[in-house]
Amino acid sequence: MGFNLWRQFTLVLTAVVIGVPLLVICWSVLQLLGGGDTSTLTHLWATVVPEYIRNSVLLLLGVAAGVISIGVSTAWLTTACRFPGQRFLSWALLLPLAMPAYITAYTYTGMLDFAGPVQSTLRDWFGWGYGDYWFPQVRSLSGAILVLSLVLFPYVYLITRATFIQQSATTLEAGRSLGLNPWQCFLRLALPLARPAIVTGTTLALMETLADYGTVQYFGVTTFTTGIFRTWYGLGDLQGALQLAGMLLVAVILLIFIERWSRSQARYDQRSNRPAPPFQLTGWKAIAASIACWLPLVFGFLLPALQLASWSLERREVWADSAFWQLTFNSFGLAVLAAVLVVIMALWLAYGRRQLPTRIVRTSVAFAGLGYAIPGLVIAVGLMVFLTTLDHGIIALSKAWFDYNPGLLLSGTLFALLFAYSVRFLSVSLQTINAGLGEIRPSMDEAARIQGYSPLQVLRKIHLPLLRPSVLTALILVGVDVLKELPATLVLRPFDFNTLAVRAYEMAGDERLPDAGPPALMMVLVGLIPVILLSRAMLKSQQSALKEQEFVPVTA
Amino acid sequence: MSSTMLRKLFTLTAIAAGLTATVAQAATVNLYSARKEALIKPVLEKFTAETGIEVRLLTGGGDALLARLQNEAANTPADLFLTVDAGNLHRAAEAGVFQPLTSAAALAAVPDHLHGTDNLWVGLSLRARPIFYAADRVDPSQLSGYEDLAKPQWNNKVCIRSSDNIYNQSLTAALIEHWGEEKTEAWAKGLVANLAKPPVGGDRDQLKAAAAGVCDLAVANTYYFGLMQTGDDAEQREAASKLKIFWPNKDEFGTHVNVSGIGLTKHAKNKAEAEQLIEFLLSAESQAWYAATNNEYPAVEGVEWSETLQAWGEFKADDLSMTFLGENNAAAVKLMNRAGWR
Numbered sequence: 001m002g003f004n005l006w007r008q009f010t011l012v013l014t015a016v017v018i019g020v021p022l023l024v025i026c027w028s029v030l031q032l033l034g035g036g037d038t039s040t041l042t043h044l045w046a047t048v049v050p051e052y053i054r055n056s057v058l059l060l061l062g063v064a065a066g067v068i069s070i071g072v073s074t075a076w077l078t079t080a081c082r083f084p085g086q087r088f089l090s091w092a093l094l095l096p097l098a099m100p101a102y103i104t105a106y107t108y109t110g111m112l113d114f115a116g117p118v119q120s121t122l123r124d125w126f127g128w129g130y131g132d133y134w135f136p137q138v139r140s141l142s143g144a145i146l147v148l149s150l151v152l153f154p155y156v157y158l159i160t161r162a163t164f165i166q167q168s169a170t171t172l173e174a175g176r177s178l179g180l181n182p183w184q185c186f187l188r189l190a191l192p193l194a195r196p197a198i199v200t201g202t203t204l205a206l207m208e209t210l211a212d213y214g215t216v217q218y219f220g221v222t223t224f225t226t227g228i229f230r231t232w233y234g235l236g237d238l239q240g241a242l243q244l245a246g247m248l249l250v251a252v253i254l255l256i257f258i259e260r261w262s263r264s265q266a267r268y269d270q271r272s273n274r275p276a277p278p279f280q281l282t283g284w285k286a287i288a289a290s291i292a293c294w295l296p297l298v299f300g301f302l303l304p305a306l307q308l309a310s311w312s313l314e315r316r317e318v319w320a321d322s323a324f325w326q327l328t329f330n331s332f333g334l335a336v337l338a339a340v341l342v343v344i345m346a347l348w349l350a351y352g353r354r355q356l357p358t359r360i361v362r363t364s365v366a367f368a369g370l371g372y373a374i375p376g377l378v379i380a381v382g383l384m385v386f387l388t389t390l391d392h393g394i395i396a397l398s399k400a401w402f403d404y405n406p407g408l409l410l411s412g413t414l415f416a417l418l419f420a421y422s423v424r425f426l427s428v429s430l431q432t433i434n435a436g437l438g439e440i441r442p443s444m445d446e447a448a449r450i451q452g453y454s455p456l457q458v459l460r461k462i463h464l465p466l467l468r469p470s471v472l473t474a475l476i477l478v479g480v481d482v483l484k485e486l487p488a489t490l491v492l493r494p495f496d497f498n499t500l501a502v503r504a505y506e507m508a509g510d511e512r513l514p515d516a517g518p519p520a521l522m523m524v525l526v527g528l529i530p531v532i533l534l535s536r537a538m539l540k541s542q543q544s545a546l547k548e549q550e551f552v553p554v555t556a
Numbered sequence: 557m558s559s560t561m562l563r564k565l566f567t568l569t570a571i572a573a574g575l576t577a578t579v580a581q582a583a584t585v586n587l588y589s590a591r592k593e594a595l596i597k598p599v600l601e602k603f604t605a606e607t608g609i610e611v612r613l614l615t616g617g618g619d620a621l622l623a624r625l626q627n628e629a630a631n632t633p634a635d636l637f638l639t640v641d642a643g644n645l646h647r648a649a650e651a652g653v654f655q656p657l658t659s660a661a662a663l664a665a666v667p668d669h670l671h672g673t674d675n676l677w678v679g680l681s682l683r684a685r686p687i688f689y690a691a692d693r694v695d696p697s698q699l700s701g702y703e704d705l706a707k708p709q710w711n712n713k714v715c716i717r718s719s720d721n722i723y724n725q726s727l728t729a730a731l732i733e734h735w736g737e738e739k740t741e742a743w744a745k746g747l748v749a750n751l752a753k754p755p756v757g758g759d760r761d762q763l764k765a766a767a768a769g770v771c772d773l774a775v776a777n778t779y780y781f782g783l784m785q786t787g788d789d790a791e792q793r794e795a796a797s798k799l800k801i802f803w804p805n806k807d808e809f810g811t812h813v814n815v816s817g818i819g820l821t822k823h824a825k826n827k828a829e830a831e832q833l834i835e836f837l838l839s840a841e842s843q844a845w846y847a848a849t850n851n852e853y854p855a856v857e858g859v860e861w862s863e864t865l866q867a868w869g870e871f872k873a874d875d876l877s878m879t880f881l882g883e884n885n886a887a888a889v890k891l892m893n894r895a896g897w898r
Contacts, residue, residue, distance in 0.1 A: 047893040113761070114768050120791070129769055139756040220718055220756025222898055230720050233619045235886045314788075381623060388627040395631050408631055491620040495586065495612040495633070498593070506592045506615065514789070 008361055011352040014345065015364035021382025021423050022249065022370055028239055029246035040231065040240035052227045056251075058141060059148070059216070059223060060206055066149025067205045070296045071156025072198055076186050077293055079164040080172075082278045083286035089293040090161075091535030096300030097154040097477075098527030100484035100501065102214025103520045104300070105147050106508050107307040109218070112138040139219040147219075148209050150300035155208075156201035158473070158534075159435070163197035164190060182279040195262065200431060203259045207373035207427070210252065213487060214505075224248050225375050238381070245378045252373040256366070305524060311517025318518040327519065331483055331499040332526050334414075338421040339479035343471060345422060346429035350437055365430070372427035376488035379423050384492065387411035387419070412494055420488040425481050429474035436470025472537050476530040483527050500526070583609045585829045588625065590618035590639040591816060595850050603836050609829050618644040625653045625821065635824035636833065638680070640816040641722045643729065646882015649676045654819040659831040665838040665856050669875045670815055677819030680837055681852040684873060685727055685812045687802045688774045688781065690766050701805035702731065702812070705773065706746025714750040715762040715771040719892035723759070723777055727812045728892060729884035730876055734809050737891065744895035755898055760784060760792075767795035774799075777814075782851025782864045803871035810872035814881070815855065 016023075077083075078090040112118050112135075119135055122128065137143065167190060175185045191198075216223050222230075224244065232241035281289050318324050353365045371379055387410045398406050410416060440463060448458045486501045493502070500523040507516035589596055593615050600611040614621070618639040625632055625648070637653065639645055648654060654676040657663060663675055670679030687705070689696065698709075705714050717724065731740045752771035759776035763784060766774035784796040803811050818837065824830050836842055840859050847854040848862035853873075 043890055043893070047890075109757075113757075114765060114770060137754075140754070217720070220754060220898065222720075226720065230889070233617075233720075233722065235889050237886075238623065377620070380620070384624060384627050388629070388631075392629065392631060405631075407633060408628060411628065412633060490616050491624065493614070493616075495614045498615075502615075503593075506594070509592075512783075 004356060007352065008356050008358065011349065011356065011361050012364045014349060015368035018345070018368040018371070018423055018426055019364070020386045021379045021420075022367065022374065024382035024385055025242050025245050025249055025374070025378065028242035031239075040235060040237045041243055044227070044231065044240070044244070048222065048227060048230075051222055052224045055141060055221055056210070056223045056225075059145060059221070060209060062142070062145030063148045063152065063209045064202055064206060066145060067153040067156045068198060068202055070149060070153040071201060072160050072191070072194070074153075074293050074296060075157045075161035075164055076190060077289045079161055080186070080190065080278055081182065081281050081289055083281040083289045085290055085293070089290075089297065091532070092297055092301075093157055093293065094154050094531050094535050095297065095528065096151050097480055098524050098531050099151055099301060099304055100214070100486075100520075100523065101148055101151045101208075101212055102218060102486070102508075103308070103504065103516075103523070104151050104304045105144075105215045105218050106513055106516065106520075107304040108143070108147060109138050110513055111303070111307060112136075141219075141221050144216050144219045144221050147215055148205075148212065150296060152205035152208055153296060153300070155204045156198060159197045159201040159204075160194050162469075163194045167193060182281075197435075199259050199262045200435065203255060204372070204428065204431065206255060207252065210248065210255075210373045211375045213375050213377065224251075228375065228378060242378070242381070245374065249370065249374065252370055255373070256370070305521070308517050308521040308524065311514040312521045314514045315518050324518065324522075327498055327500050327503055328522050328526065330497060331501065331523065334417065334421075334499065335479040335482040335526075338418055338425070338482040339475045341418055342422050342425050342478045343429050343433070343474045346426060346433050346474060347471070349426075350430060350433045353434075354437055369427035369430050371423040372425065374424070376420070376424055376485060377491060380420055380488040380491040383416060383420050383423065383488075384411060387416055411492075414494065414497075416492040417489060420492055421478075421482050421485065424485070424488065425478045428477045428481060432470050432474040432477060433467070436467045440466050469537060473534060476534040479530050480527045483523060583607075583826070583829050584612060585609055585635050585826050585833050586612045586633045587614070587636045587638060587833070588621045588634045589613060589615050589637075590621055590644065591615070596638070596846075598849075599837065599842050599846055600833075602842070603833055607832065607836075609832065611833065619647075622648050622651060622653065626651055630823045632821060632823055633825075634821050635826045635830040636818055637821055638816070638818040640814075641726055642815055642817075642878035642881035643722055643726050643885040644882075645672060645677050645815070645817045645819070646879055646885070648819065649673060649879075650882070653822055655822045655824070657820055657831065657834070659835055662831065662834045662838055665835075667855075667857060669877050670817070670855055672817070672819065673879050677817045678834070678838070679815035679817045679855040679878070681816050681843075681847045681850070681855050682813045682873070683816075683850075683852050684778045684803075684871070685723055685775060685814065686778065686871070687804050688763055688766060688776060688799045689802055690769070690772050691798060691800045694772050696800070696802055699773075699802050699804070701808065702727075703743060704804075705750060705775070706743045707750075708746075710750050710773060712750065712752050713772040714747060715752055715765045715774040716747065716755055717757060717759060717762055717775075718755045719889070719897040723814065724775075724897075725885055725888045725892070726814050726881045727775075728888035729881045730809075730812050730874060732884045732888060732891070733876055733880045737887065741891050741895055744892055744897055748895055748897050763799060764792070764795050767798040778865075778868065779851035786851075786864055801868055803869075805874075806872045809876065810874045813853075813873045815878055816852070817855075817878075 074089075074093050078086055078093065110116055122133070122135075126133070171189055171193070172185055175189045180188065211225065213225050213229065217226050217229075225248070228241045228244045228248070231244055232238050349365045349368065353361055388408070391408045391411050394409060395405055395407070398404055444462055445458055448462055453461065484501060486505055489499055490502055490505070493499075500519040503519040504516045504523065507513070507519070587600070593613065597613065600613060603609065604611055614634075618641070621637065621639070622644070625634060625637060628634070637648060639648060649672050654672070656675045657678060662678055663671065666678045670682075672678070687699065687702070689699065704710060705716070719725065719728075728740060728744065731743065735743070753765060759780040760783070762774040763776050763781060765771055778801070781796060781799070781801070784792040787793065805811070818834055820827065820830055820834070837846065838856055840856065843854040843856045843859040844862075846852075847859070851862065851864055853861065853865060
């Protein structure tokens with residue numbers, strides 16, 4: 001009991017420490033209620049906030065529609081059907097994950113803007129001038145929806161696909177024996193059964209959308225997030241900005257409630273080791289399926305990557321620069337370090353929640369996971385306030401005791417960066433690991449314990465093998481996210497420490513897109529390694545599931 | 557348990573990293589810079605080569621660096637803070653992160669209107685924000701100044717970027733000082749009504765749009781035009797060739813200009829070295845490089861302009877004290893919010 005109490009305490013403590021930047025935001029909102037300065041907020045409400053809300057809501061709805069339609073359809077086609085290229089596509093569809101949204105935005109602007117090659121060529125061919133023809137405006141709300149959907153759909157794809165793979169053959173076979181065609185099987189059986197997974201994937205994508213600053217800012221779409229920065233930069237009002245961030249936090253909590261609610265509405269347990277036999281597609285159906293899967297790959301990855309490659313060729317001298325390789329090393333090292341750290345923390349919290357599901361533990365763990373939807377810069381500011389306060393304390397103590405000034409130990413070092421990544425990305429790994437843990441039914445633990453296994457043996461023989469895919473997924477998702485992370489890195493990094501994302505941003509911010517090419521391409525290349533690893537792991541798990549068909553299924 | 561242990565481990569490494577970082581090297585200056593690495597590092601390296609003083613650099617957004625400075629307070633490692641735009645410099649001065657400069661050489665080198673209040677900072681370079689016009693469609697005799705941007709005759713013919721951008725905020729802040737708030741707000745509304753396209757993209761995008769025929773007039777900072785003219789992208793060079801600069805309001809306050817500037821932090825630990833670096837940045841040679849590398853105008857008078865700048869010709873620059881731009885910034889943003897300038 002004493003151990004449990006202690007463990008509960010440390011769990012809550014971990015969650016609270018992770019949630020510190022969010023608490024700073026809550027604090028500034030509370031100050032507002034306590035009669036703080038509301039003049040900025042009043043002005044914003046009267047002028048721009050309605051537009052922020054409108055744009056943010058439209059953006060969320062659009063991205064939700066985009067990621068669900070692309071993610072679910074490709075996931076179903078690559079799991080349930082067989083057509084030429086299906087095996088390649090089933091892992092290649094994860095590649096857009098390696099593409100930072102703002103980089104994709106730069107490349108499409110470069111290609112499709114009025115002065116870009118596409119429109120210029122059209123004008124040359126047809127002898128058009130400005131106003132003679134209609135061409136969609138890339139930098140617009142719909143442009144932002146498209147770009148974000150193309151980059152974020154792999155979240156839905158990844159999680160939904162895992163569910164489709166696990167869907168019981170019997171259910172689908174029953175459907176087929178009742179005369180349903182593949183399309184009806186999908187609509188009436190697979191889709192409703194996969195709803196919790198789709199909602200989880202979509203929530204991740206939407207949280208990422210809410211936190212996005214780079215894309216919407218570049219496209220001139222005024223959302224809540226751009227509003228936060230405008231308030232800070234333009235009005236010089238950090239408090240007002242944090243108050244807006246607090247409103248964003250409320251929206252996120254709402255989003256999460258919707259997700260929880262939708263999951264609690266539907267709890268299906270129909271896992272089996274025997275996957276359904278795939279549908280063989282032939283003729284025009286195979287071609288259509290193939291095209292449907294190639295389109296998001298081409299537009300979400302291949303085209304932007306080609307554009308980056310062509311810019312990089314213009315700047316090929318950079319590749320011989322040792323400083324450039326230092327950046328690559330920094331980015332990669334940081335990603336690996338942060339991924340390991342965040343996943344360990346997520347495991348600790350997820351197990352704590354599973355084994356000690358008290359209200360306080362559940363609430364604090366949920367709170368710690370909110371950071372994903374908060375713009376990195378806001379987290380960075382909250383963290384900076386907290387860490388520098390700690391630092392001042394340490395320095396004062398050190399001076400009093402040892403007459404020595406150690407300088408800023410926490411806020412000016414890599415520690416601050418790793419802390420920020422933990423806050424921001426804990427949710428990604430927590431959700432993935434929770435999903436994995438959910439698959440291990442408590443009855444399995446109990447059965448093993450009755451058989452005389454010690455708790456450690458249960459962990460090693462049952463949990464470890466079953467959790468491995470989710471841990472791997474979590475590591476990779478966090479690693480790739482850290483690699484792409486920009487705003488928090490920019491604010492919290494130490495002296496003379498740069499990453500690929502920082503370099504790409506500095507160049508692109510100065511409208512030197514070709515100069516942004518090499519670091520952006522490198523970021524994508526480094527991000528590809530983990531994404532390909534993930535894809536292979538997924539493929540393997542599918543193959544091994546297929547092989548198990550020959551065995552009599554054993555249930556615990 | 558593992559995570560708390562890990563946290564301890566990280567604390568230890570952080571301390572170790574901190575220790576190695578703070579064990580003072582012989583002579584160092586620590587610089588927080590809102591100017592990008594590529595536009596400052598070469599001149600810092602030159603300083604180190606000439607003086608033996610190491611310069612440690614941290615780049616970032618001006619506001620974020622300022623927030624960091626404020627939070628680090630007395631324990632900040634930064635000796636100098638370099639930022640672009642008068643609005644940002646003013647905000648830093650107001651926040652109390654600077655101390656007055658004492659170097660007589662540095663203060664004498666820069667004209668008075670480019671000094672912060674109480675000499676809390678000095679300007680390093682100037683950028684102008686004139687009006688560009690499509691040479692084949694616009695007769696410059698039709699133009700007089702910024703007020704044209706709001707006149708009905710240019711309906712659907714004006715390109716300018718978002719009001720999120722500090723350049724537009726500073727321009728509006730300057731106009732508030734010259735025209736008063738009421739007239740400026742009417743101007744902003746007229747400008748918004750005249751926009752040929754939504755105010756998206758950067759300055760260079762506005763110039764490209766004007767060259768391509770989307771609009772006839774575009775507002776942009778001169779150095780973007782310079783980058784287009786001298787860059788290695790043939791299309792951009794061609795676009796730039798279709799545009800000409802109009803220096804507005806030459807009989808009144810002149811063309812709106814803005815600064816990049818530097819100040820000594822209140823808690824600087826390496827004050828002497830830091831001021832030495834400022835003096836170095838104001839030397840004729842550094843000024844020429846610093847300005848030319850970003851197509852800006854040197855802050856020190858008498859330093860020769862780059863060829864690109866000389867080709868644009870002389871103009872009357874607004875010599876409004878830079879502090880006004882900072883003071884009026886918040887009012888400008890609110891005004892633009894009301895005018896519907898996105």
